[in-house]
Amino acid sequence: VSVTAAKGFVAGGVHAGIRHSKPDLAIVRSEQPAVGAAMLSRNRVQAACLQVNREHLSLAEPQAVVINSGVANSATGERGKLDAIATAAEAGRLLDLDAEEVLVLSTGVIGVPLPMGKLLPGLRVATQALSPDGGTAAAEAIMTTDTKPKQAVAAGAGFTVGGMAKGSGMIHPNLATMLAIVTTDYPLEPGEAIEFLRPAVDESFNSISVDGDCSTNDAVILLANSASAVERTPAADLAFAACLRKVCADLAEQIVADGEGVTVLAEIAVTGAADDRQAKAIAQRIATSALVKTALFGRDANWGRVLMAAGSAPFNGGYAEVDIDRVTLSYNGSVVLERGAPLGVEPDVSGATCAIELDLGLGSGAASYLTSDLSYDYVRINADYRT
Amino acid sequence: VSVTAAKGFVAGGVHAGIRHSKPDLAIVRSEQPAVGAAMLSRNRVQAACLQVNREHLSLAEPQAVVINSGVANSATGERGKLDAIATAAEAGRLLDLDAEEVLVLSTGVIGVPLPMGKLLPGLRVATQALSPDGGTAAAEAIMTTDTKPKQAVAAGAGFTVGGMAKGSGMIHPNLATMLAIVTTDYPLEPGEAIEFLRPAVDESFNSISVDGDCSTNDAVILLANSASAVERTPAADLAFAACLRKVCADLAEQIVADGEGVTVLAEIAVTGAADDRQAKAIAQRIATSALVKTALFGRDANWGRVLMAAGSAPFNGGYAEVDIDRVTLSYNGSVVLERGAPLGVEPDVSGATCAIELDLGLGSGAASYLTSDLSYDYVRINADYRT
Numbered sequence: 001v002s003v004t005a006a007k008g009f010v011a012g013g014v015h016a017g018i019r020h021s022k023p024d025l026a027i028v029r030s031e032q033p034a035v036g037a038a039m040l041s042r043n044r045v046q047a048a049c050l051q052v053n054r055e056h057l058s059l060a061e062p063q064a065v066v067i068n069s070g071v072a073n074s075a076t077g078e079r080g081k082l083d084a085i086a087t088a089a090e091a092g093r094l095l096d097l098d099a100e101e102v103l104v105l106s107t108g109v110i111g112v113p114l115p116m117g118k119l120l121p122g123l124r125v126a127t128q129a130l131s132p133d134g135g136t137a138a139a140e141a142i143m144t145t146d147t148k149p150k151q152a153v154a155a156g157a158g159f160t161v162g163g164m165a166k167g168s169g170m171i172h173p174n175l176a177t178m179l180a181i182v183t184t185d186y187p188l189e190p191g192e193a194i195e196f197l198r199p200a201v202d203e204s205f206n207s208i209s210v211d212g213d214c215s216t217n218d219a220v221i222l223l224a225n226s227a228s229a230v231e232r233t234p235a236a237d238l239a240f241a242a243c244l245r246k247v248c249a250d251l252a253e254q255i256v257a258d259g260e261g262v263t264v265l266a267e268i269a270v271t272g273a274a275d276d277r278q279a280k281a282i283a284q285r286i287a288t289s290a291l292v293k294t295a296l297f298g299r300d301a302n303w304g305r306v307l308m309a310a311g312s313a314p315f316n317g318g319y320a321e322v323d324i325d326r327v328t329l330s331y332n333g334s335v336v337l338e339r340g341a342p343l344g345v346e347p348d349v350s351g352a353t354c355a356i357e358l359d360l361g362l363g364s365g366a367a368s369y370l371t372s373d374l375s376y377d378y379v380r381i382n383a384d385y386r387t
Numbered sequence: 388v389s390v391t392a393a394k395g396f397v398a399g400g401v402h403a404g405i406r407h408s409k410p411d412l413a414i415v416r417s418e419q420p421a422v423g424a425a426m427l428s429r430n431r432v433q434a435a436c437l438q439v440n441r442e443h444l445s446l447a448e449p450q451a452v453v454i455n456s457g458v459a460n461s462a463t464g465e466r467g468k469l470d471a472i473a474t475a476a477e478a479g480r481l482l483d484l485d486a487e488e489v490l491v492l493s494t495g496v497i498g499v500p501l502p503m504g505k506l507l508p509g510l511r512v513a514t515q516a517l518s519p520d521g522g523t524a525a526a527e528a529i530m531t532t533d534t535k536p537k538q539a540v541a542a543g544a545g546f547t548v549g550g551m552a553k554g555s556g557m558i559h560p561n562l563a564t565m566l567a568i569v570t571t572d573y574p575l576e577p578g579e580a581i582e583f584l585r586p587a588v589d590e591s592f593n594s595i596s597v598d599g600d601c602s603t604n605d606a607v608i609l610l611a612n613s614a615s616a617v618e619r620t621p622a623a624d625l626a627f628a629a630c631l632r633k634v635c636a637d638l639a640e641q642i643v644a645d646g647e648g649v650t651v652l653a654e655i656a657v658t659g660a661a662d663d664r665q666a667k668a669i670a671q672r673i674a675t676s677a678l679v680k681t682a683l684f685g686r687d688a689n690w691g692r693v694l695m696a697a698g699s700a701p702f703n704g705g706y707a708e709v710d711i712d713r714v715t716l717s718y719n720g721s722v723v724l725e726r727g728a729p730l731g732v733e734p735d736v737s738g739a740t741c742a743i744e745l746d747l748g749l750g751s752g753a754a755s756y757l758t759s760d761l762s763y764d765y766v767r768i769n770a771d772y773r774t
């Protein structure tokens with residue numbers, strides 16, 4: 001159950017000394033030629049490593065990923081870019097790859113330069129640690145405030161998809177950076193990886209709300225090395241896509257569930273929107289509303305807050321379409337509002353999960369979002385992290 | 388210092404029984420023919436009273452405003468609309484005005500109908516209480532979780548602008564409803580009030596962040612009755628506009644400062660943006676970021692979070708323009724990042740106010756936003772309110 005579950009992948013995680021005592025450096029590589037794709041943060045402030053990765057992805061297919069925790073290498077100026085390039089070059093030398101075949105990810109404090117005197121020697125140790133059994137060590141080395149490593153696997157007929165992620169649900173010591181590495185031995189041609197990755201990410205990592213903040217370092221990377229002997233057919237492609245979605249969704253759910261301070265996982269399902277994009281805007285607005293999230297923490301089916309959020313979902317410079325007279329809303333299957341009329345029902349929301357279903361009655365647009373509550377611990381950890 | 392500071396306005400606040408023991412019903416009226424304007428919530432879910440107000444404003448100049456606290460009359464279906472109409476009609480009868488000359492505002496729990504059996508008799512008592520000295524009673528009657536009434540006044544040469552507001556900074560038992568009534572004896576012609584009100588609101592009530600949530604009931608109303616004998620000149624108009632801005636800004640600041648759980652007031656000043664709209668998008672994104680606000684609570688000059696927020700400010704379907712290499716950022720006058728390079732400075736942010744200045748170095752766009760921290764008490768109050 002790890003990033004090395006698929007044939008032909010090795011990984012390792014070690015302590016390079018970037019952080020005080022925890023493992024802080026991981027490598028994932030394919031042992032045979034792979035193709036790959038990456039979805040990187042769209043934040044206008046890009047960590048140095050993401051800038052370098054974009055360049056590398058334009059030049060070559062990625063064969064290995066280096067990830068360090070502890071320092072984000074973001075807002076580090078020209079030096080940060082040179083450090084990311086040097087990291088890829090040294091990893092390439094050790095792994096017998098071109099520098100452009102190596103992607104570099106960082107997560108941690110921003111505005112602080114990478115300690116290259118520790119990172120470069122650490123790469124040698126990490127390379128020596130590479131093994132088909134090293135997936136869990138790698139998943140541990142990329143953790144920051146995560147309380148447990150996040151790994152997932154899904155197997156199809158003759159092929160496997162595996163992955164690891166780090167991310168902080170609601171919380172991160174610095175920027176809620178979300179990283180995921182997904183590997184597969186399913187055979188993909190160059191250029192195909194992104195076509196499979198994008199929809200899987202949209203409905204998993206892009207449909208979870210942490211705290212509405214988008215890191216400068218977020219990245220999801222897919223490596224596919226064709227090590228399985230599977231024959232490509234339309235049916236096999238569909239099976240692969242399903243496995244990829246499953247692994248991404250599994251990792252995304254683990255991220256939300258592991259958010260420090262999280263006491264409730266809530267799924268916001270929006271149906272009947274004018275179109276899918278408006279459904280997603282509304283689901284996201286509900287999932288990120290501080291008032292909705294504190295009500296979840298208080299186990300309060302405060303549905304007025306859901307309506308308030310639904311009515312103010314930014315869309316095309318205004319708000320997404322809502323007609324209160326057509327809205328039906330339920331909590332855990334109990335309808336509280338039917339076509340705009342409150343029913344006086346008090347649903348049970350005392351559990352650790354909550355299903356909020358909002359039917360707008362306008363069209364066929366639908367979307368769902370996974371979110372969590374906003375608790376005292378969220379405030380505590382984010383207020384305290386540097387002190 | 389109240390909504391009756393300008394000549395020719397009376398107000399009153401009474402206990403009608405909508406709430407258990409606190410005053411809950413207020414009236415503000417002009418004693419002579421007034422012109423007026425309103426800026427109402429753009430939330431797609433509109434409280435019944437706002438729907439009625441839009442209709443009234445299209446038919447007549449407003450002469451009086453009725454405000455109840457305790458029940459928001461939102462998500463109350465057709466009945467809610469009829470209740471708002473009946474409220475305006477009864478107030479009009481008592482005040483000798485057409486129903487269309489009365490605006491009705493409500494704030495409180497949503498999904499619950501107005502208790503008309505208490506509200507209608509209360510209107511008679513409130514009408515009897517109307518007086519030039521009734522401003523503070525009115526300001527108290529519209530409070531919900533506000534800990535103090537919010538009033539402001541500014542005087543020009545021969546004229547006065549006065550106002551009251553309620554709102555909850557970060558907190559409201561239900562929807563963070565923000566209401567403000569501003570009155571003046573400055574002479575305005577029909578149609579002019581909105582021209583003066585809009586810019587004053589944009590840089591005050593629309594430039595404060597509470598928790599990023601936008602109520603279904605938010606409203607700002609201006610009544611101008613020409614009771615001063617001031618002669619209209621371009622200079623007098625400018626002086627009036629300045630007084631109006633001052634009253635709105637004063638009330639807006641009182642709203643943020645009174646947010647329960649607020650321990651820090653922060654002004655986010657964005658300069659050097661590509662244009663003013665992008666500056667405002669960026670300032671708003673910073674001001675509403677949970678990570679920025681928890682850092683403020685922790686007295687942590689965690690400037691990486693400000694950059695993260697700045698780089699992900701929604702604008703035109705993407706993010707507003709930021710080039711990290713041109714960004715200069717300071718806290719309380721201490722520069723922490725200069726043209727993209729961190730300076731290793733640790734500014735003092737231990738006080739009860741914090742000035743965050745972000746210069747994007749791109750153009751001449753500027754905007755500022757007033758915000759507060761996100762504290763334990765915010766979570767406590769919003770998680771607990773109905774239980």
